[in-house]
Amino acid sequence: MNDVIIIGGSFAGLAAALQLGRARRKVTVLDTGLPRNRFASHSHGLLGHDHKPPLDILAQARHQLARYPTVSLVSARADSVSGGLDDFTVLTDNGESLGARRVILSYGVADQMPDVPGFAESWGTSIVPCPYCDGFEVAGQHWGVLWTGPQSYQSAKLFQHWTDKLTVFADGHDIPSDIQADLANRSISVVAGRIVEIAHQKGHISTVNLESGRNIAVDVLFAQPRSKPSASLHESMGLATVDTPTGIVLKVDERRQTSVPGIYAAGDLATPFLPSVTQASSQGAMAGIFAQQSLLD
Template structure:
């Protein structure tokens, strides 16, 4: 039996595996090879790995984990989970049943692309969600922001640390008069109408097509589509969740433990707010450490 099975082998999952492997705990990591940031050319703001392709960072991490004999990396999907503390069972997509004393869920979330032609194709290149991840590379250029709810007003204020050229696309949303007045005070134009398509022009630049008025070209477009967990294992387990503006995440305590004893969660699956490779790695490490400590006798 494993000490811990980790479901999801991106940054959070591998960081958890590293801590557990160094504690000489027997660990199996199940991963489908589809990390959320696979569409991005580079990962930024990661100490020691700034401006590296995320796939390269993960490949290097897997190579480093190979020196720990207690860690097993398996390319497989987890189909179901059963059992309780000290006796969990995970059934993989290959029909294999694996046992473990503890579980760490780090299978992340998937961005739900809107039915707008060109949106999915531009995601991660000309359409991005996070200024901390990519803002430096496009600073002082013309940014666009797709409005998605009142929280977008916070994004407007944040973006002005990177650029003074910003256009807000209402995309059919009602923007309150007081917010419109604030945007006007900041010299930020609002383009009303719904977005009907997005054309990419190489690199980051894109043209936003609208159902009313002319098309608008920007150097980069920021958007925040809703997310859904990449798997439904937490639903079948009845784990407690938290609603966020973009989607649900798992509820965890200060030790990264979910509402079911012995099951921990880390990464985007359990993180409200801005996603981050650094945050995911830190949370994964903590989940691994706390899972390890929970097995002390």
């Protein structure tokens, strides 16, 4: 019987495993090897690992976890979770049945790419979601902002801390006139019309092409496509969720526990705003600590 099974072995899951391993708890981490930021060449903002490839950081973390004999890293997908507090059962895709007293969900989310040629190919290279993750490297360049709703208005204002060359692409949305006026006062251009193509060279944008025939040159496009959880385990367990402008996330309390006692969640799967490697690592560590403390009861 494991003390904790962690489903998802990216930054949140491995951070949880580290805390539990140091507490000498028996832990199994199940991972499919498909972290959300695998498309990014570098990860930024993580203290001690700034500007390192994310896959290299994860590889180093797994190497460091090898010194903890109670932690097992398993390449497998969790197909189901059943049972309850102190007696959970996790079935894997290879037919193995694992028992645990607690479960931590950290299987993350998958970004849903719009059906626009060139978008998916540029994702993580010149189409990015977060200025805190990638803004410094492209500061002062011409940024595009893909409008998806009211949150895009706040983003456009925020982005002026990095650059004074901003173009908002309405992409078929009706942007309120007062917001358009304010953006104009801020010298932020608004371009109407739907995007039909992202012209690029090996993921590096050259132009954003519109159905009107206009082609607008930008250096980088900031976009927040909708995402969905990378697995459906939370649905079968009936876990409470929160709907956000970019997709659903799991609802957790101040101790990272979900609506089902004994099941915790961390990382992008349970982060409603501005997910990041730093935040995922912090949440994972706290989920591990709180799960460990709950075993004392």
